[in-house]
Amino acid sequence: MFKLQVVAFLLSVSEVISQCPPSSGIYLRLQNGNCYPNRSFIADTIIRSTPLECVLPDATLNDGQWIGPNGAVPCDGGSNSNAQCTTGTGPSANLSVFINPPNYLGAPGDGWYKCCLPTNCSDPNTNIIFANIFRFAQIDSFAVADLPFDMTVYPQEYKLDCTKIGFEFSYDIRIGIDNTALASYTGCIDDSDTCPGTVIDSSIYKIRYTVSITWDGMTVSSGSVSQSTTGDQMYQCVVAVTNQPTRIRNMTIKAPAIAPSSLTEQLQKAGTSVVYPLIALILTLTLSLLIYSDMQR
């Protein structure tokens, strides 16, 4: 579980425009050149001005398709929830989705889309890539940073990062555990910096909100707020825009349900002055043993 979360976090960091185009395989690219990794969040406002291409290099299009939450997006005529598709030109199989202004994506079209190339999505051998095309705002990611290697040593400090993407005019964001808000901001207007988020990409209003957590084995606290908890910690990030569906993302940090062992606690209290020499001693002994047993062969 830890490893999964850490990997997810590393992925979200390295997502900052990967190779474009990648050396092989299906990929997503805005017609202005930026590539997007699998499972990216893309605001409908972006594809109003710039079609989102799904491309499979050196392949011949044979009935490929884009399918959204409201069904297939018709290509070269017609639309679904105002989303349209065009068959692209060039040496690759290429299908673009876009929305013609003054329209925006219709509510039934908000959600996950998959692009299948070069054949349609019912072909088990087709290539598939996903994008979440959304109205207003979405949660681009909710992840833990600086997660300690060993959750049985206390106290621990780590960070929760919730990244909002899209809608910049007025939104509320809350990061909490159980029913306790660790951070809560309302009426955030990105252009006026009314809330303390970190700008990741101003062009798509990608703003990261961070909460620093201290955990002593029994209580999670952030600033003056605290919440007692044992076992797995269930966090939630909520982004709300007036009159729009609320976006919620959950995250669980695995933690032992039992109280810290007295040994671990004592070592931690004594601080690094005891822990590190102890680790060094153990390592030295292990190494000596290894060398010794090697010499015996």
Ligand SMILES: *[C@@H]1O[C@H](CO)[C@@H](O)[C@H](O)[C@H]1NC(C)=O
């Ligand atoms: C996909 O098709 C569009 C429209 O014909 C074209 O402008 C674009 O260059 C094509 N993309 C690639 C990667 O071939």
Ligand SMILES: *[C@@H]1O[C@H](CO)[C@@H](O)[C@H](O)[C@H]1NC(C)=O
């Ligand atoms: C997908 O393609 C297969 C074979 O190319 C075809 O038989 C099938 O009807 C297609 N399905 C859809 C939904 O277009």
Ligand SMILES: *[C@@H]1O[C@H](CO)[C@@H](O)[C@H](O)[C@H]1NC(C)=O
């Ligand atoms: C995209 O992710 C989905 C599921 O997470 C996976 O099945 C698919 O193979 C991935 N596609 C690419 C191109 O990475």
Ligand SMILES: *[C@@H]1O[C@H](CO)[C@@H](O)[C@H](O)[C@H]1NC(C)=O
């Ligand atoms: C997130 O957690 C809440 C409450 O803990 C639960 O009601 C909801 O179903 C969860 N959502 C997802 C997507 O897991």
